[in-house]
Amino acid sequence: xxxxxxxxxxxxxxxxxxxxxxxLTFKMYAAGQPLLATVCLATLGLATYIYSTGRAxxxxxxxxxxLAVVVFVLFPLAYTFTIGFTNYSSKNLLxxxxxxxxxxxxxxxxxxxxxxxxxHSDGAAYRIRLENENGDVFVTDAxxxxxxxxxxxxxxRLEAAEAPLSEPADTKTLIQNLKVLxxxxxxxxxxLVASASGLREFxxxxxxxxxxxxxxxxNQQDGSIIKPNFETGFYxxxxxxxxxxxxxxxxxxxxxxxxxTDSSFSEPFLRIFGWTVVFAGLxxxxxFSVGIVLAVLMSWEALRFRKLYxxxxxxxxxVPAFISILVFKGLFSENAGEINLILQSLFGIKPNWxxxxxxxxxxxxxxxxxxxxxxxxxxxxxxxxxxPADLYEASAIxxxxxxxxFFKITLxxxxxxxxxxxxxxxxxNFNNFVLIALLTNGRPDFLDTAVPAGTTDLLxxxxxxxxxxxxxxxxxxxxxxxxxxxxxxxxxSIINLRLTKVNQTENR
Amino acid sequence: xxxxLDKSHRWRVVAAxxxxxxxxxxxxxxxLMILLISLRPGNFSTGDLIPSQISLEHWKLVxxxxxxxxDGRLVEPEFPVLLWLWNSIKVAALSxxxxxxxxxxxAYAFARMRFAFKAQLINSLMLVQMxxxxxALVAIYAIFDQIGGYVxxxxxxxxxxxxxxxxxxxxxHIWTIKGYFDTxxxxxxxxxxxxxxxxxxxxxxxxxxxxxxxxxxxxxLAFIQGVNEYPIASVLLKQQDQLTIAVxxxxxxxxxxxxxxxxxxxxxxxxxxxxxxxxxxQRWMTSGLTAGGVKG
Numbered sequence: 001x002x003x004x005x006x007x008x009x010x011x012x013x014x015x016x017x018x019x020x021x022x023x024l025t026f027k028m029y030a031a032g033q034p035l036l037a038t039v040c041l042a043t044l045g046l047a048t049y050i051y052s053t054g055r056a057x058x059x060x061x062x063x064x065x066x067l068a069v070v071v072f073v074l075f076p077l078a079y080t081f082t083i084g085f086t087n088y089s090s091k092n093l094l095x096x097x098x099x100x101x102x103x104x105x106x107x108x109x110x111x112x113x114x115x116x117x118x119x120h121s122d123g124a125a126y127r128i129r130l131e132n133e134n135g136d137v138f139v140t141d142a143x144x145x146x147x148x149x150x151x152x153x154x155x156x157r158l159e160a161a162e163a164p165l166s167e168p169a170d171t172k173t174l175i176q177n178l179k180v181l182x183x184x185x186x187x188x189x190x191x192l193v194a195s196a197s198g199l200r201e202f203x204x205x206x207x208x209x210x211x212x213x214x215x216x217x218x219n220q221q222d223g224s225i226i227k228p229n230f231e232t233g234f235y236x237x238x239x240x241x242x243x244x245x246x247x248x249x250x251x252x253x254x255x256x257x258x259x260x261t262d263s264s265f266s267e268p269f270l271r272i273f274g275w276t277v278v279f280a281g282l283x284x285x286x287x288f289s290v291g292i293v294l295a296v297l298m299s300w301e302a303l304r305f306r307k308l309y310x311x312x313x314x315x316x317x318x319v320p321a322f323i324s325i326l327v328f329k330g331l332f333s334e335n336a337g338e339i340n341l342i343l344q345s346l347f348g349i350k351p352n353w354x355x356x357x358x359x360x361x362x363x364x365x366x367x368x369x370x371x372x373x374x375x376x377x378x379x380x381x382x383x384x385x386x387x388p389a390d391l392y393e394a395s396a397i398x399x400x401x402x403x404x405x406f407f408k409i410t411l412x413x414x415x416x417x418x419x420x421x422x423x424x425x426x427x428x429n430f431n432n433f434v435l436i437a438l439l440t441n442g443r444p445d446f447l448d449t450a451v452p453a454g455t456t457d458l459l460x461x462x463x464x465x466x467x468x469x470x471x472x473x474x475x476x477x478x479x480x481x482x483x484x485x486x487x488x489x490x491x492x493s494i495i496n497l498r499l500t501k502v503n504q505t506e507n508r
Numbered sequence: 509x510x511x512x513l514d515k516s517h518r519w520r521v522v523a524a525x526x527x528x529x530x531x532x533x534x535x536x537x538x539x540l541m542i543l544l545i546s547l548r549p550g551n552f553s554t555g556d557l558i559p560s561q562i563s564l565e566h567w568k569l570v571x572x573x574x575x576x577x578x579d580g581r582l583v584e585p586e587f588p589v590l591l592w593l594w595n596s597i598k599v600a601a602l603s604x605x606x607x608x609x610x611x612x613x614x615a616y617a618f619a620r621m622r623f624a625f626k627a628q629l630i631n632s633l634m635l636v637q638m639x640x641x642x643x644a645l646v647a648i649y650a651i652f653d654q655i656g657g658y659v660x661x662x663x664x665x666x667x668x669x670x671x672x673x674x675x676x677x678x679x680x681h682i683w684t685i686k687g688y689f690d691t692x693x694x695x696x697x698x699x700x701x702x703x704x705x706x707x708x709x710x711x712x713x714x715x716x717x718x719x720x721x722x723x724x725x726x727x728x729l730a731f732i733q734g735v736n737e738y739p740i741a742s743v744l745l746k747q748q749d750q751l752t753i754a755v756x757x758x759x760x761x762x763x764x765x766x767x768x769x770x771x772x773x774x775x776x777x778x779x780x781x782x783x784x785x786x787x788x789x790q791r792w793m794t795s796g797l798t799a800g801g802v803k804g
Binding site: 024025027036056057058059062063064066068069071072073074075076077079080083088227289294297300301303304309312313314315316318319320321322323324326327328329330332333336338370402413424427428431433437438446460463464467470475478482485486489493 | 517520521524525531532533535536538539541542545552607610613614616617618621622629633635636638639640641642643644645646647648649650651657658659672673676677678679683704705707709713724732733736738739740743749754757758760766771772775778779782786787790803
C-alpha cells in the first residue's frame with residue numbers, strides 16, 4: 001500500500017515538474033527567446049522520453065546529474081567562448097531589439113508650449129488639471145494612480161457648469177505620485193499628447209524616432225536618419241557618430257586581435273602572463289620543496305612525536321583559504337600590520353608589502369607557500385611510504401648519509417609518480433584567483449595600460465577586473481582572454497593525462 | 509631498523525626536533541596573532557604584540573551585541589556576521605545535499621549498469637572536473653541574469669541561484685562514490701534481485717545503506733567546498749544581507765574602513781568550525797578514497 005502511494009507521489013511530482021518546465025518554456029517564448037525556448041522544450045522532451053520508456057533505464061539515474069554538469073559547467077564554458085567573439089560590454093549590453101526599442105521609446109517636447117499642472121484629489125482618486133498660457137483649462141477624469149504602468153487618458157475642456165475641483169494637492173503628494181504620473185500621457189482635445197515634463201508642468205511630447213521599412217530610424221524632430229551598424233553595434237548618425245546605448249553584435253576575432261596585436265593590450269597581457277607562469281612555477285617549487293623535506297622528516301622512524309607534529313603541520317590546509325589569506329593581508333599591512341611591527345622593532349625596517357611590486361610578489365609567494373606545503377607534504381608522505389625500506393638499509397650499509405639517501409633514493413623514486421600531481425598543482429595555481437583577489441587584488445597597478453592591470457595580477461584576476469571592476473565592463477575582451485587561458489590549461493591537462501597513463505601502464 | 513647508529517645520529521634527531529619546533533612556531537604565528545588581536549581593544553595595533561588588557565568588544569560585535577565604548581558611545585555591529593555564517597551554512601548544506609543526490613544516482617548507474625557511451629561519459633566527467641570555473645564567471649553571471657528574468661528566486665543575488673550554480677561541480681563526487689560502489693560485491697544486490705527487487709529497490713534498500721560512510725564524507729566535502737567557494741558567490745551576490753561569509757568577511761578589511769580586531773574575531777568564529785569539520789572529514793576521506801578511488 002505504502003509503495004503504491006510512493007509511486008503516485010512520484011508520478012505527481014514528475015507531472016508538476018513537467019508542467020512548471022512547460023510554463024517556463026512558454027514564458028521564454030513569450031519574452032522573445034525562441035532559441036532558448038526550443039532548447040528547454042528539447043530538454044523536457046528528452047526527460048519525458050527517458051523517464052517513460054524502459055529502453056533508457058540507466059539514463060534515469062544519470063539524467064539529473066549530467067544535466068547539472070552540462071548546464072552549469074559545460075554550457076558556461078561554451079558560452080564564454082562565444083562571448084569572446086562579441087562586443088558584449090557595459091556600452092553594448094542590450095540585444096539589438098532592446099536597443100531599437102530604447103530609441104523608439106525616446107520622446108521629445110514639441111515646440112516650447114507647456115501646461116501648468118496641478119493634481120486634485122477626487123475621493124481616493126486624483127484628477128489632472130492642465131492650463132496653458134492662454135488660460136484654457138483641461139481636466140481628466142478621476143485616476144487611481146496606484147500602479148506604475150503606462151497609461152493614456154483623454155482630457156476635456158473644463159466647462160463652467162462643472163463642479164469645481166478640490167484644492168490642488170501639495171508638493172509631498174506630487175512627489176509621492178511622481179513615478180506613476182511620469183507614465184501618464186494625456187490626450188488633449190486638439191489631439192496633442194502631453195506628459196509630465198516636470199513636477200508642475202506637462203508638455204506635449206512626441207516619439208522622437210519613427211521606424212523605417214529598412215530598419216533605419218527617422219528623427220521626427222530634425223528629420224535626420226540613424227541606422228544600426230551591425231559591425232560596431234551602435235546606431236549611427238549620417239556622420240557616423242555612434243549613439244548610446246549600443247547593442248551586442250558578433251565582431252569576429254577582433255578581441256583576440258586586440259590581445260595579441262594592439263600593444264596597449266598585448267603588453268600588459270604578456271607581462272601578466274609572464275608573472276602568472278613565474279608565480280605558478282615558484283609556488284609549486286617552494287611548496288613542494290618544503291613539503292617533501294617535512295614528509296621525509298615525518299617518515300623518519302627515529303623521530304618521536306611525529307603524529308603531533310604532523311597535525312600542526314597540516315593545520316594551514318584545514319583552515320579555509322579565504323580566512324587565512326585575509327589574515328595574512330592584515331598581518332602584512334604596511335602601517336597597522338603585526339609583521340611590520342616586529343620587523344620594525346627587530347631591524348628597524350618597514351617594507352612596503354603592498355605598494356612595492358617586487359615585495360608584493362614576495363609576499364604572495366610566502367603566503368601561497370604557507371597555504372600549499374601541507375598538501376605537498378601529504379602527497380609526498382604517501383609516496384615515500386611506498387618506497388621499499390630495504391633500499392635505505394642497503395644505502396646505510398654502504399655508509400650513505402641522509403642527503404645521499406634523499407637525492408639518490410627518495411627523490412628519484414618520487415619524481416615520476418608526483419609529476420602529474422605537480423602539473424595539476426601548477427594548473428590550479430595558474431588560475432589561483434582567490435589568492436590574488438583577496439590578498440592584493442592585483443595591485444600595485446601598472447600606470448601605462450588601457451584597462452586596469454596590476455603587477456601581481458594573474459590572467460584570471462585580470463579578466464575578472466576587466467569584466468566586473470573596470471567601468472567599461474568589457475565582457476567580450478574578458479571572455480576572449482578566458483578562452484586563451486582555457487586553451488593553456490587544457491594543454492596542461494592533456495599532458496597530465498598522458499603522463500598519468502604512462503605511469504599507470506608502467507606500474508602494471 | 510637493524511642499522512648501526514653512529515654518533516651523529518642522535519645529534520641529527522635533536523636538530524630535527526629543533527628545526528620542526530621552530531618551523532611549527534613560524535607556521536602557527538598567524539593563528540596565534542589572530543587570537544591575540546581578537547582579544548585586543550581597538551582596531552589598530554598598540555605597539556606591542558601581547559595585549560596589556562583583554563577586551564571582548566570584538567567578540568561582542570561579531571555576535572551582534574552592541575557595547576559601550578570607552579568614551580561612552582554605543583558601538584553597533586557594522587556587519588551581520590552571524591547572518592553571513594547562516595547564509596553560508598544554508599547554501600553549502602543545500603548544495604551539498606542536492607549534489608549528493610545527483611552524484612549518488614549517477615555513480616550507481618556508472619558502477620552497476622551497462623549503457624552506450626559509458627566509458628566516454630565517465631572519462632569526460634574526469635576532464636570536466638579539471639575545467640576551472642573562474643574562467644566562466646562572465647558566462648555564469650550572464651546565465652543567472654537570464655534565469656532571474658524568468659524565475660526571480662533563482663536569479664542574481666539569490667541563494668537559490670548560488671545553490672544551483674554549485675550543483676554543477678559534482679564530477680569528482682561521482683568518481684569518488686563510484687569508486688566506493690565498485691568495492692561492494694555485486695552479489696549482494698543480485699541476491700535481492702533474485703528475491704524480486706527492482707533495480708531501484710536494490711539500489712535504495714541494499715546498496716545505499718552500505719554506502720552511508722562514503723556518502724557522509726562526500727557530503728562533508730561538498731559542504732566545505734560550498735562554504736569556502738569565493739569566485740562564483742562574489743559574482744552572483746551583491747546585497748549585504750545575502751552575502752556568504754567567504755564574500756562578506758573581506759569587508760572588514762577595506763582600506764577606508766579597517767576593522768582588524770573585529771575581523772580577527774569573525775575569522776575565528778567562522779574558521780574554527782569549518783576547520784574542525786575538515787579535519788574530521790579528512791580522516792575519513794583518506795581511508796574512503798584509498799578504498800575506492802584507485803580503481804578506475
